[in-house]
Amino acid sequence: MRRLLALSIALALHASPVIAQQSRMSVEAIPAQSLDRSLNSLSRQTGLQFVYSAQAAGNPRTRAIPAGLAPDEVLTQLLSGTGLRHRYLNDTTVTIEADAPQTSTPAATPGATAPSQAPAAPQPDGAVLELESIQVVGSYSRSLEQAVDLKRSNIGFSDSVVATDVADFPEQNLAEALQRMPGVSIERNKGLGTRVSVRGLPSEYTQVSINDLATASGSGGRDVEFDIFASEIIQQVTVQKSPTAADEEGGIAGNVKISTARPFDYDDRKLVFSAEGAHNSISEEVDPKFAFLAADTWGDWGALVSFSTAKRTNRTDSTSGINFRPMSRFLGASGTRGAQAEAVIERDTDVVIGNRANTDESNLIVFQDKVGDRVYVNEQDKWGATASLQFKPGSRFSLTFDAMVGGYDTTEDEYDAAAYSASSRSTLETIHEYDADTLSQYGMVVLRDVSYTATQHEFLSKERINQTDYQQYSLDLDWRGDTWRLDAMAGYSGAEKTSDFSNLKHVAYAPSRTRWTGNSGETIPSANPASFDMYNSPRRYLFEAYETTLEAISDDKYAAQVDFTQTFDLAFAPALRSIQLGARYTDKSKERQYGELKITGPSAGSTAWVNTRTLADSPLQSIGDIVPGGGYSMKGLDWMQVSNEYARGAFRYPGFFTPFDDGQYYRVDEDVTALYAMADFAFDIGRVPVSVNAGARYVDTSVNSSGFHPVQNADGSTGYTDTPVSKKGSYDDLLPSLNATAELADGLLLRAAASETMMRPALTDVAYKRTASWSSFRFTDGNPDLLPTSAKQWEIGIEKYFYNGGLLAGSYFRKKIDGVVINSFTGIVPDVAVYNANGTLNGIYDFDVYQPVNADGTYEVDGIELNAQLPLETFHAALEGFGIAANYTWLDSSLAGESDLGIRTPMPGLAEKTYNFTAYYENDRFDARVSYNHKGEYVESIGYAMYPIWRDAYGQVDISVGYRINDQLKLTLKGINLTDEVTSGYTMDPSFPTMYERSGRRISLGIRADF
The missing domain is CATH 2.40.170.20 (TonB-dependent receptor, beta-barrel domain)
Structure with missing residues (x-):
């Protein structure tokens, strides 16, 4: 049976898309590890999907890859010495196959675990694979695993949350969604999370950007009032705790990097709705919240819109x-x-x-x-x-x-x-x-x-x-x-x-x-x-x-x-x-x-x-x-x-x-x-x-x-x-x-x-x-x-x-x-x-x-x-x-x-x-x-x-x-x-x-x- 191994794909508002911010950056460093984990990490960074047979390819250990390489170069170095090669089926799908017909593949590394799904072997003689389905993963545990992959591949100290994690908890705003990250706490004002503190330091010691642009919120200082942002329109947040020279300066405590979704993060047309009613025990009021996301691509073009509204x-x-x-x-x-x-x-x-x-x-x-x-x-x-x-x-x-x-x-x-x-x-x-x-x-x-x-x-x-x-x-x-x-x-x-x-x-x-x-x-x-x-x-x-x-x-x-x-x-x-x-x-x-x-x-x-x-x-x-x-x-x-x-x-x-x-x-x-x-x-x-x-x-x-x-x-x-x-x-x-x-x-x-x-x-x-x-x-x-x-x-x-x-x-x-x-x-x-x-x-x-x-x-x-x-x-x-x-x-x-x-x-x-x-x-x-x-x-x-x-x-x-x-x-x-x-x-x-x-x-x- 032929199947596509879809790595780190999840739906917004219920499950996150391929991690948008990483797909728009140079590939981060990938440590030496088993093949399936290396491809998993690369998929999360680039949005690429990989088709291969777990039995035929095995699960060899790959070398460490430094940051800054193009995906093609990363794949070349990953597969070097494994008897495998990569080949693009289309812009987003890559097949992993034997380097030459009849070439045997190495045995799996002892103790390594095969991928959770078993993609079929590629067709011989370079035939194009017919893809039967895409497995979509959108669970909370999967979002945690995605965050771990991001942490591991980043050259510096960092922690992340992705949209599944943000959406699946009962947060009232983005500040409350971030409080579950290591070293992140929030200031509360009358029951509502407002400003974010990293590693206990005052909130003004934190730099915040959205889509790589430092954010204005109208506050009296440089700290951002997170309560103005609805968590439903955010796809990924990374707190960078040790900067590189390329990171915009301004975060003694850390840099909070927020990203929103893009249309090519999805393989298919996507439409998501959510509605919610919340009751406060003192006011005894019921507050509504609505959100939707729509994304589609046609040829070389794609468009995405998302919207969230809430009363409280x-x-x-x-x-x-x-x-x-x-x-x-x-x-x-x-x-x-x-x-x-x-x-x-x-x-x-x-x-x-x-x-x-x-x-x-x-x-x-x-x-x-x-x-x-x-x-x-x-x-x-x-x-x-x-x-x-x-x-x-x-x-x-x-x-x-x-x-x-x-x-x-x-x-x-x-x-x-x-x-x-x-x-x-x-x-x-x-x-x-x-x-x-x-x-x-x-x-x-x-x-x-x-x-x-x-x-x-x-x-x-x-x-x-x-x-x-x-x-x-x-x-x-x-x-x-x-x-x-x-x-x-x-x-x-x-x-x-x-x-x-x-x-x-x-x-x-x-x-x-x-x-x-x-x-x-x-x-x-x-x-x-x-x-x-x-x-x-x-x-x-x-x-x-x-x-x-x-x-x-x-x-x-x-x-x-x-x-x-x-x-x-x-x-x-x-x-x-x-x-x-x-x-x-x-x-x-x-x-x-x-x-x-x-x-x-x-x-x-x-x-x-x-x-x-x-x-x-x-x-x-x-x-x-x-x-x-x-x-x-x-x-x-x-x-x-x-x-x-x-x-x-x-x-x-x-x-x-x-x-x-x-x-x-x-x-x-x-x-x-x-x-x-x-x-x-x-x-x-x-x-x-x-x-x-x-x-x-x-x-x-x-x-x-x-x-x-x-x-x-x-x-x-x-x-x-x-x-x-x-x-x-x-x-x-x-x-x-x-x-x-x-x-x-x-x-x-x-x-x-x-x-x-x-x-x-x-x-x-x-x-x-x-x-x-x-x-x-x-x-x-x-x-x-x-x-x-x-x-x-x-x-x-x-x-x-x-x-x-x-x-x-x-x-x-x-x-x-x-x-x-x-x-x-x-x-x-x-x-x-x-x-x-x-x-x-x-x-x-x-x-x-x-x-x-x-x-x-x-x-x-x-x-x-x-x-x-x-x-x-x-x-x-x-x-x-x-x-x-x-x-x-x-x-x-x-x-x-x-x-x-x-x-x-x-x-x-x-x-x-x-x-x-x-x-x-x-x-x-x-x-x-x-x-x-x-x-x-x-x-x-x-x-x-x-x-x-x-x-x-x-x-x-x-x-x-x-x-x-x-x-x-x-x-x-x-x-x-x-x-x-x-x-x-x-x-x-x-x-x-x-x-x-x-x-x-x-x-x-x-x-x-x-x-």
């Missing part, structure tokens, strides 16, 4: 905002407020105040800033689409146009019942409990339970409307000869993001008592007779303002690259296999406009509502009626509030708009020219085949930052220059890289890498701008003179590959990082006037000025990464279909946070431990997976640049179950956060919680159809 309503109940506030807030106040605070502290505690105006002393006494009971409802409308038009007259030439467009619109309603202990009218009345022991090593005293004279009680109805539109277009040329290859690319990536924020604020000043509780905080009436029930007294709350802000960000990048590879077979230099030369130019710009305006009356300029209109003058609803899902779940509380729907219609008078402020405008332009060269070598040391890639990348960068420079007016207020001013900067660097592999034994690989890489500063950090924090008396300026952060890094690891796609791997890595960007105190602006919301003067203060600067010294990061992927039938045949995939990353770092108190703390966002574990079972009809993902605790931020605020360790259980009805239809049942884990955090010690929030679990039911 997620509710989060939270008690939060319970941060430390330094006692300088009260002790530094003028008049009786400061004197009373000093007297109460000395009366109710053992603390004696030496000089209450000395912040070095008062900053070591802390109290609760605020306690907020909050309900968030986040409604998302996301869509994404890809298109690809490909001209491919043969296996040696292709010209491809790729496009990816999408939109991500969110409306988040936040309803707060909060008590602001540190109000400008208040001071201490009675200290009921204080703690001088827990943080005594820092000399700190925490006031745990305090009554205040005039707490600012607040009802806040906040609405955030964010709209992001992204688009990316690229044109790729892939042209190859017998010994050379030319690749060229030109592309554009852009994002437009608009953020419209409003806050309806009602306040009531009265005595109250605020204290920490078991996992949060609470505000209750105090013993003062003027105190009141803050949750049930709407007429006590006076209108203060309807605050609005508007921000618009334009993020654009143009890029062009050309790459030429020449292969060699030189008698005088037999180890040299190829030389690769390339150049890349990018032009990136980011422009930001921002404005704010407070509505205080029914018309422009009116203040008629201030201190006259009460909360009760607006139609009120119970919090359980405003939001879907019923009452507040955290404390059994209920309160009445104004809905955002009503507020937007009632308080925005006709003709209202939020004007942009010239003083908040900035634009940053960045041009980068890069030249690189590298060479591939292959040789044997004794009986050990070795592959080496060595190269260097030269990078020249120029930056032009423009904006309105801040100036101080005669009355103490802050103004800005009349016209924008600009400042230029430039820097260059040479970034060497070395990657090597040695196959110590069959399937046992030693891998090593060393390189220097860099991460440019965030464009917002180099911008001419000044941001004021009026409550903390601080200005934050940009710094156009910032230089990039650079790292010298090396890694060594051992990897054991098994015949059935299994893998055991471990590596140790070390990074020395220079030029880390930190916020630093750079000056003082004296006598700044600070005004209250109603326009009255709050006081005259000296403002500290902070700027991002490159820190002195070198920081070190050490880590260990372990990875196991094991089909359990390796151990016993009865376990066929069962398997596990697990990884663990441990990090030790001297990267420090920016605490002005000198408190040693990790850099915000850096987690010491992350690990993932997945167990799965599958057969022809049924599959099931359960996964646990864990990210260790990390510093989320540093309050007032003094007090580290920690996010607790978080672990989540997800499941996916599928049943294939027939060859075309499959039902899936998925669950996210089945154990309903909460997100929590604390300041410095767990006994001082800052946040406790619950976003619930999501259960979805879906169906997919493949035609």
Whole structure:
């Protein structure tokens, strides 16, 4: 029987296509191994399919093949000495046959495993084979095996996921799909994965590209907001952890390389649909999701389109905002407020105040800033689409146009019942409990339970409307000869993001008592007779303002690259296999406009509502009626509030708009020219085949930052220059890289890498701008003179590959990082006037000025990464279909946070431990997976640049179950956060919680159809 051995073919949205990105690159190195595994690896890289008889060909061991060779040359070298040859049946199908008629083939290597399918022998005398069928493989275990093949063939350290893996788990976006990769963790915001961290390092240390084009997402920095991308339109993601000279610089943590599908990735016309409904346990809403992919080829042309759209309503109940506030807030106040605070502290505690105006002393006494009971409802409308038009007259030439467009619109309603202990009218009345022991090593005293004279009680109805539109277009040329290859690319990536924020604020000043509780905080009436029930007294709350802000960000990048590879077979230099030369130019710009305006009356300029209109003058609803899902779940509380729907219609008078402020405008332009060269070598040391890639990348960068420079007016207020001013900067660097592999034994690989890489500063950090924090008396300026952060890094690891796609791997890595960007105190602006919301003067203060600067010294990061992927039938045949995939990353770092108190703390966002574990079972009809993902605790931020605020360790259980009805239809049942884990955090010690929030679990039911 004649059959076609189809290697690594799978369907998008249910099973991935031939790995698209690899098919558009030079062939990666292939280690010495059995013939079937070598052809399997080559198929995944090129899309070629191989027809041969397992019995006739045997399964001989093939030699190691260096990276950079053309497929024809790879096949020639693979089959050299085996008695076999290759011959093209068409552009994508190759037959493996005896080198000459009647030539016997070598016996199979002892212990080698024959291919899972047994292709028939080719016809004699070169007759064309009649192909009866194509076996399509689309299982989860197969996608894991594909990822292992990619890892093995890559010259550097890397890990991958392909479309089957991305689609078959219940992820809500691309960030959550990536969290199962070794060393990859995500940041969560209200139950949704957002930014990606590699090896525990902050997310801004990761470079992201789609189809080899660095990606714009409209974020304020260089990190990409992954939540805007639908995972269904992505086909493959590779995290490159050790770069080569050809890799675009910018990833100290790693480079995340994303690729989408192309029409010639498929052999036949393909049409795929999927539909899903997901239920959130708190909002009790059912959210729809739809996706499809269509691809076809005709002659030399092919076209592909894919589309995904999803709606999501997620509710989060939270008690939060319970941060430390330094006692300088009260002790530094003028008049009786400061004197009373000093007297109460000395009366109710053992603390004696030496000089209450000395912040070095008062900053070591802390109290609760605020306690907020909050309900968030986040409604998302996301869509994404890809298109690809490909001209491919043969296996040696292709010209491809790729496009990816999408939109991500969110409306988040936040309803707060909060008590602001540190109000400008208040001071201490009675200290009921204080703690001088827990943080005594820092000399700190925490006031745990305090009554205040005039707490600012607040009802806040906040609405955030964010709209992001992204688009990316690229044109790729892939042209190859017998010994050379030319690749060229030109592309554009852009994002437009608009953020419209409003806050309806009602306040009531009265005595109250605020204290920490078991996992949060609470505000209750105090013993003062003027105190009141803050949750049930709407007429006590006076209108203060309807605050609005508007921000618009334009993020654009143009890029062009050309790459030429020449292969060699030189008698005088037999180890040299190829030389690769390339150049890349990018032009990136980011422009930001921002404005704010407070509505205080029914018309422009009116203040008629201030201190006259009460909360009760607006139609009120119970919090359980405003939001879907019923009452507040955290404390059994209920309160009445104004809905955002009503507020937007009632308080925005006709003709209202939020004007942009010239003083908040900035634009940053960045041009980068890069030249690189590298060479591939292959040789044997004794009986050990070795592959080496060595190269260097030269990078020249120029930056032009423009904006309105801040100036101080005669009355103490802050103004800005009349016209924008600009400042230029430039820097260059040479970034060497070395990657090597040695196959110590069959399937046992030693891998090593060393390189220097860099991460440019965030464009917002180099911008001419000044941001004021009026409550903390601080200005934050940009710094156009910032230089990039650079790292010298090396890694060594051992990897054991098994015949059935299994893998055991471990590596140790070390990074020395220079030029880390930190916020630093750079000056003082004296006598700044600070005004209250109603326009009255709050006081005259000296403002500290902070700027991002490159820190002195070198920081070190050490880590260990372990990875196991094991089909359990390796151990016993009865376990066929069962398997596990697990990884663990441990990090030790001297990267420090920016605490002005000198408190040693990790850099915000850096987690010491992350690990993932997945167990799965599958057969022809049924599959099931359960996964646990864990990210260790990390510093989320540093309050007032003094007090580290920690996010607790978080672990989540997800499941996916599928049943294939027939060859075309499959039902899936998925669950996210089945154990309903909460997100929590604390300041410095767990006994001082800052946040406790619950976003619930999501259960979805879906169906997919493949035609």
